[in-house]
Amino acid sequence: MKDNLELKWNYEIKQGNKLIKRIRLKKCKSFTSNWAQTLFGTMSGRQVTMTDFSGTPVTFTFNASSYGGGADNSSFRVTAGATSSYGLVVGTGITAAAIADYAMDTQIIHGTGAGQLSHGTTTVSSPSATATEATFRITRIFTNSSGGDINVEEIGLVNLQVGGGYFLIIRDVTGTLAVLNGQSLTINYDLTTTI
């Protein structure tokens, strides 16, 4: 039976414009406690305490009016520029996902140094709907210009809170995604609801 809110991911690896590998969508399992806390904060308007990406508990209240409006005032924001601080992130850790996860096991940092991947922007598509489902996609491209090969083993989603701080809301262990030097890795998350 389908979930009410399906979260799936897939990836493709390219060398230049040549497709090396693409997989079909796979189901994710791993909404973290920060996801539920964020949803609680937005639904209730009450104070919440969440653990940020550095492991520090942060207490705040989601209150749109106090932020003064504007396009950045989202408690769930994951759109990001070329940074590994938030948005769609990857890592090399293989520790099983846990609901209390607040950080990647071993995050891969943005850059071109050894063991680093250049992070493109994280984008969120406009939602689309059919007669029975509604969906949108979150995407980021990671380019390996490190001079060596990198094995991605975990993926996640980190949001930026207007009040400050970065919070891991989704994490999955993927198995090995081998990104050779000079290749790019595209990760997609699809969120879909189906009647």
Place this chain on the structure above:
Amino acid sequence: MNPGLNLYYQYNLSKNGKIYKKSRKRKCHSFVVAFIQNLGGMLGSAKNTFIDTGNTSRTEYHLNDFKTSANSGVAYLGSVVGTGNAAVTINDYKLATAIAHGSGAGQLLYSACTVAIPSFTDTTGTLIVSRLFTNSSGGTITVEEIGIYCKDSVPYYYLIARDLSTIVVTDGTILTLNYIIQTTL
């Protein structure tokens, strides 16, 4: 148990302080399109459009807006009930026939809608939205549909979930409706 995010509902019927019916936890089928539009807007920090409960297209302004908690007597926000039995569609933007707040014929008294602090186990995260509906109408009311109305901070009101469920609420009975949002590893 399914990994992922799921929405369930459960209800109790009580009279004179005693619960005489307790339903099992049932899976909902029906996050509707405005849920995805608003979630996408929040994740994307974008001003998506959605249809509000008045069937008017709206643009998100503030983006922190899944507000569901509501005061007593407010039937346009929080968990809501109705008598319509039209099949659920992804484009539903309101209940088919909402039951109004009150003690007149065909009305129910809406208590405050509350959102409980989430609870966690090693593998689950659970969020419960609760509301009591009291039948002081003098007659029996049969609920046929349930849903959740949210608001943004303009405020515009919008439906995020709707399901069909037949619940017979006799005069003097309190219906407690619990929506359970659960994530499972």
